[in-house]
Amino acid sequence: MAKRISAIFFLSAVFTVAGILLLRLTAGGAAEIELNLQTLVSGEFSGQMEAFSQENLPLNTLLEHLAIDFKIFGGAAEIDGVLVGETMLMKNVEEPDEEITAQNQQMIANFAQNSKQHTYLMLLPTACAIKQQELPESIALFNQRSFIDDVYNQLSGSVSVVDTYLKLLSGMEEYIYYRTQDNLTPMGGYLIYEQLGKRLGISPLRSIGQFDLDYSNREFYGNLYQQLPCRSIAPDRIVMYRFSKYRREYKVTHYRDGEQWTYYTLFPEFVTQLRPKNSYDVVLGGLTPVTTLKSSVGNDNSLLIFADDTALSYIPFLMVHYSNIAIVDVRNATPEDLETVSLEEYNQVLFGVSVDTFMHQDISPVIGYFLPEKAE
Amino acid sequence: MTFDSISFIYLFLPVGILLFRAVPQRYRTPYLAVLSWLFYLLAGVPALLILLANCLLDFVLLGFLYLYQGTARSTIYSLFAAKAVAVLCLVLFYSSFQPGASIGIFVYTATLIGYLWDLYQGRAQAFYSFWEYAVFTTFFGKAFLGPVVRYERFVPQLAGLRSSATLISRGAVWFVTGLAKKVVIASGIVAIYSEMASVPMEDYSFFSAWMLLFSGAMSIFFTISAYSDMARGLCSMFGLEVPRIIYYPYQAKSFVECLSRINMSLYDLALDVVSGSAESVRALKRYRQADTKKLAAVLAGVLAVAFWLRPSPIMLLWAVFMFAMILAERYLYFGLIRYMPGLLQSAFTFLVFLFSLSLPIVPSIWQLGDFLAILIGFPGQRMLSNETSYFLSTNYLSVLFALIFFTSIPDRLAMLFARRFPDTAEWLMALFNCTLLVLSTALLL
Structure with a gap:
């Protein structure tokens, strides 16, 4: 008997799992798998079987956690492109795509040359550049500081640049980046607002004390946690900064694929109740390809922002000073979405994206839409 | 698949x-x-x-x-x-x-x-x-x-x-052991090797150069050993018994023994084809009495193993170097080394084997001189670099396991324990294998 224990254990394990997988396969799982000569030859069939087996493996969530715990115990500082810090997860920003970077840079310069509006450029460093105290000292990361300086130097004649690096670095010990989401927190957004506000000519800038802090009820785990469910990392919590000195009314309109919908608040909390997994959408109700914001503030200041998710961190502060802001999501906006934006309505234009977006996302089609044909 | x-x-x-x-x-x-x-x-x-x-x-x-x-x-x-x-x-x-x-x-x-x-x-x-x-x-x-x-x-x-329970049991143990070797140790060591091999030559330090060779040697051993164990396990589960490929080459006391242990069945086949009898060549201790035919058989064995490791021209050079070391062992310094303790003989053989790996590992043959200068520790070379510290600290568990399992000591200890406490050992072995299976499965996801 003793000599057969290993066989009993092994066979029990593999046959039980095989039974469950076969049951799931017959109970509809086979629909995901395409078996024909083409999928066999291309190897897709094996890939689909492997994906099915991994997804339907019993206790796969538990096993995933076990694997991550083991890798972290084994000293791993980066798993699948996510850096594991002492208290937070961070996306590891890879080397830039030279072609995309050059194209984005050129399009911004073209836009600035052809635009009547004053144009600003703000490249925001990501968490792994600012929160380096969370990571092993010897880790080799892409030098975002140097990259930002290079881009700013090359574009300094065309656009006004907004350097937020040192400002964010001054808050490196604070909760300025989410622990589980690849974005800045409102606290980080306030630091950006202070720096950006000066460059945009806003005066006076509002102190943080003039905002009421409102904590959302729900804790949430963001996109990085979904990618790397590391149990030692605490969840995030949304904090809403509401300007309380003067009463303001807001109208936030979202445009996507010909549809539009409106919220009359900067923080439509009910959205997160409808979509509990998207607690992060509490600010503006999330970012859509085009989002316009109108405020009851008594001035004609208007701003068009070509942005990514980072805009959600500083918009609530910036909105105090503008009657009209439009945010164009450079990653998702289609020509149909862009028809809702009229450049002439705005007297300032800001390109405010993270270094990661600027280096790896081709934003030229969106910018090109606003350029005369020759300049493209 | x-x-x-x-x-x-x-x-x-x-x-x-x-x-x-x-x-x-x-x-x-x-x-x-x-x-x-x-x-x-x-x-x-x-x-x-x-x-x-x-x-x-x-x-x-x-x-x-x-x-x-x-x-x-x-x-x-x-x-x-x-x-x-x-x-x-x-x-x-x-x-x-x-x-x-x-x-x-x-x-x-x-x-x-x-x-x-x-x-x-x-x-x-x-x-x-x-x-x-x-x-x-x-x-x-x-x-x-x-x-x-x-x-x-x-x-x-x-x-x-x-198809007996005993054969399946044995096969299960081998298969799971091989799987764990591949997923837990070999993957980590291969990752270190790949990372270190991507470092430009000018950034190498004394320690990182040796670490590159060490991780390369361990990648060879654990990858072959893992697949060998899995193959034996699978064969056993289907009622077939096959010999192992590799047997702890880095604890060999001579180069010829080291190379013959990397792929024993292939090496023996080459010896057999060239000399007519693999047994007679293997039986000769360090080939002191070997004639030309037997030495030719050894050369064929070395070439077969080298090409099996990587079919490329540089491996021909490596095989020639290794054969030269075998000849040197036989004709030059065997008289000296035979009086050394066995552990030192193994250490010396392993060190020279590591050194020989410089040939296939260095990206270009023209950089070999620079690499050897770093390996020898010529003045002006740094001892440790940031990259090495990082790769080691982020994969220390793989390195630790590699250091523990690249010799037969754990195997021998387990066998000793199994002889004295057979039933307890069987239960412990089953538990250990179950843990390995769960961990390996988790790491495959």
Whole structure:
């Protein structure tokens, strides 16, 4: 008997799992798998079987956690492109795509040359550049500081640049980046607002004390946690900064694929109740390809922002000073979405994206839409 | 599909074992052949087509060979072997355009050559069953790294394929051990090696250069050892016993022993073909009494192992260097080294083996001088670099496991324990294997 224990254990394990997988396969799982000569030859069939087996493996969530715990115990500082810090997860920003970077840079310069509006450029460093105290000292990361300086130097004649690096670095010990989401927190957004506000000519800038802090009820785990469910990392919590000195009314309109919908608040909390997994959408109700914001503030200041998710961190502060802001999501906006934006309505234009977006996302089609044909 | 994929471990394998037990004994050999082809089909259609076409063609050609009674036997056999090698080269070339097409072909060719040799020597019989020939040459359990099994060790088993709990138990232990070696140790060590190999030459420090060689050596050992254990485990689960490929080469006391242990079955085949008897060459301690023929056999063995590790011209140079070290061992300093304690002999052999790896590891032969200068620690070289510290600190567990398991000490301790407390050892072994299976599965996700 003793000599057969290993066989009993092994066979029990593999046959039980095989039974469950076969049951799931017959109970509809086979629909995901395409078996024909083409999928066999291309190897897709094996890939689909492997994906099915991994997804339907019993206790796969538990096993995933076990694997991550083991890798972290084994000293791993980066798993699948996510850096594991002492208290937070961070996306590891890879080397830039030279072609995309050059194209984005050129399009911004073209836009600035052809635009009547004053144009600003703000490249925001990501968490792994600012929160380096969370990571092993010897880790080799892409030098975002140097990259930002290079881009700013090359574009300094065309656009006004907004350097937020040192400002964010001054808050490196604070909760300025989410622990589980690849974005800045409102606290980080306030630091950006202070720096950006000066460059945009806003005066006076509002102190943080003039905002009421409102904590959302729900804790949430963001996109990085979904990618790397590391149990030692605490969840995030949304904090809403509401300007309380003067009463303001807001109208936030979202445009996507010909549809539009409106919220009359900067923080439509009910959205997160409808979509509990998207607690992060509490600010503006999330970012859509085009989002316009109108405020009851008594001035004609208007701003068009070509942005990514980072805009959600500083918009609530910036909105105090503008009657009209439009945010164009450079990653998702289609020509149909862009028809809702009229450049002439705005007297300032800001390109405010993270270094990661600027280096790896081709934003030229969106910018090109606003350029005369020759300049493209 | 590979041995270390979830669909193989939890679908293909259990269903394969279940059907194997259900099939009547006389149909088990055809069943294993069909199961193997299904495996190659799932691994990639080109691999299946190449193996199947080779298998059919060679079986027919072998039929003609059996009938041939002329005087030019050696020429005919040599031509057959040359054709097999030519096909291997073509497939290897084709696989650079179609990855995965070469799965199983090296083992197929080496097995066929071994069979031709044994047939020529009268140590093997003719195949009258296509299924037996197909299982002998293409059994999926030995698809990736062999072992190259000789006729007398493999084919007689096919007549009475049985599936016992003892064989499955043994197979399960080997398979899980191999899987864990691959997923837990080899993957980490290969990651360190890849990271360190990507560092530009000017950034190497003394320690990082040695670390590169160490991780390269460990990658070789643990990858081969992992696939060898998995292959033996799979064969055992299907009622077949095959020899191991590798046996702790880095604790060998001489270079010739070290190289022969990297792929024992292939090395022996080369010795056999060149000298006529692998046993007689192996029996000679450090080849003190070896004649030219036996030394030529050793050179053939070294070349076979080198090309098996990586079929590239640089490996020819490496093989020549290793053979030179074997000659030096024999003629120059054996008189000195024989009085050293065994542990020091092993350490010295391992150190020189590491040093020799500079040849295949350095990206360009022109950089070899610079690399050797760093290895020797010429003045002006840094001792430690940030990259090395980072790679080591983020993979320390793999390095630790590699250091523990690259010698036979844990094996011997386990065997000692099993002899004194057999039942406890069996329970502990089962528990340990279960843990390894769970951990390996988790790491495969």
